[in-house]
Amino acid sequence: MNDLKGKVALVAGGTRGASRAIAVELGRHGAHVYVTGRTTRTQRSEVDRAETIEDTVDLVAAAGGSGVAVQVDHLEPAQVEALASRIDAERGRLDILVDGLWGGDSLMEWAKPVWEHSLPDSLRMIRLGVDAHVITSHFLLPLMIRRPGGLVVEMTDGTAEYNAVYREGTTLAFYLAKTAAHYLAIGQAAEMKSFGCTAVALTPGYLRSEAMLDAYHVTESNWRDALVREPYFDISESPAYVGRGVAALAADPERARFAGQTLNSGQLAREYGLTDVDGSRPDAWRYMVEVHGAGKPADATGYR
Structure with a gap:
């Protein structure tokens, strides 16, 4: 559990969900983790949920790791620049950057075309899913390219293959915000290659986040009680599943073979011999195509 000892990680948008679990697992494996987000114990973001960045750091500590919570709005360049300066002053390096910035689910109106969807909400989703990631890259990547071995993980929703076709029922702004991660990873991988650093995009499967x-x-x-309402939830996975995958990827000295690719939690589990907290190994995206997408009855047999 000390395979990341001495490494410095930043989980941007680590307040809840997959990003929170990733912060915990990176800390469990020895990395010192900076956790940023907008919601603290004294102030809530527009997402208006109870989870806080301090709570995430407490979970890191409970897992045996070390970390610090820093309130940052990653759409504000001055705040992100100050974060980079702080990490530089305190640690002098950044080895792992996990960009899980989002917070736009409540802005999405399902099954509304772009001309009917709220324009302010559409533009806000694009700002959260694209602009915040570019701003973060601008100020944090200079810390990473100082030494070889850095890893950038751009969190997304859906594999590149799954997102190659527009999802029926979603909205254009959401689609743009989430597919942007695929191209961010491709571009970052190319720009960072000569510095010996790796960038990937990564999607969890059907995530049992706090909100879900x-x-x-x-x-x-008791999550299986939800199968009465949503039978396809049988393929769902805990946030720890993708967290374990990122920790293993960060510790892999040969991770550059994945540069520019979009990975998924089930793929990492197979690659590194990992399981979810219940000992299973969900393969959500294959299930989404072969079972859910094909209109077959929900049955996760052979997929977890």
């Missing part, structure tokens, strides 16, 4: 569990009125301990 709340939506189905279940908890992590």
